[in-house]
Amino acid sequence: MSGETVQFEKAAEEAKAESEKRQMSTIAFPYLDLDTAVEVAHAMYKTRGHSAMEAHELAATMDQTLSGAFRLKTGTARIFGLTEKEGRDTTRLSDIGLRIIEADTEKEARAEAFLEVPLYAAIYENYKGQRLPPPKALEREMERLGVSNKQTDKARQAFERSARQAGFFAKGEDRLVKPHFEGQPTERENPPKEERKIEEKKRGGGGSGSGSSGGDYHPLIQGMIDRLPKVDQPWPETDRKAWLTMAEAIFAVIYTKGDDAKQPTVNTAGGTDDISDLTG
DSSP states (O other): OHHHHHHHHHHHHHHHHHHHHHHSOSSOOOSSOHHHHHHHHHHHHHHHTTSOEEHHHHHHHTTOOSSHHHHHHHHHHHHTTSEEEOSSSEEEEOHHHHHHTSTTTHHHHHHHHHTTSHHHHHHHHHHTTSOOOOHHHHHHHHHHHTOOTTTHHHHHHHHHHHHHHHTTTTTOTTSOOOOOOTTOOOTTTSOOHHHHHHHHHHTTOSOOTTOOOOOSOOHHHHHHHHTSOOTTSOOOHHHHHHHHHHHHHHHHHHHOOSTTOOOOEEEETTEEEEGGGGGO
């Protein structure tokens, strides 16, 4: 019987551990709202400005002790991306945190901070352009995304308050709409880096070792530009004179009208180059 008792106790411990595991959230979200995080950012700036600070300094500024409630507030600011850890117990304001305390950049920074929260970003991506589900269904969605089933109600309430405070409910509280701000560049005005590289290649840029930007040049002129050395490399005077002579000959070929235009051969410092070689 003693063996059966040991096995029963072991099974009970395993079941308890599994239950506790299911109750732990696997996606980050704050228990408090965005306004609380902004309050922390203002207190940090008041205490140390742009410099890093220790927790006890911030607690004194906020007239609090190093309690669980204080840690909950500072943790909320960190999840919204307003603060950055520096060392074991030292924190500083992030770029978003510095912008969120300024009147002229606060609204944009609030919208950015809202999407810094992994849970909120996931919901935004899943329901972008669609109606949000009713409260209970939204809680089930949060549980599916990784929120503990014991915390879905608190997570939903903090989400709704934060969405309102970040301007995502401006079109109605049944859908998330990312705020647009005056002067904000569109994707067409500011395409991703890879798209810009493709465009540059289409225009003929980006392939020259001379640092030229490319363009709609005649092939002879483009070849001449490609022969320019980089700005930090030496260029002997004899080579410069040869390049200028070549340029003069090329201009004569391209821009001289009538039958008098001939394709000359130019002597350079490195030997004799036919201009037609520049197009290859």
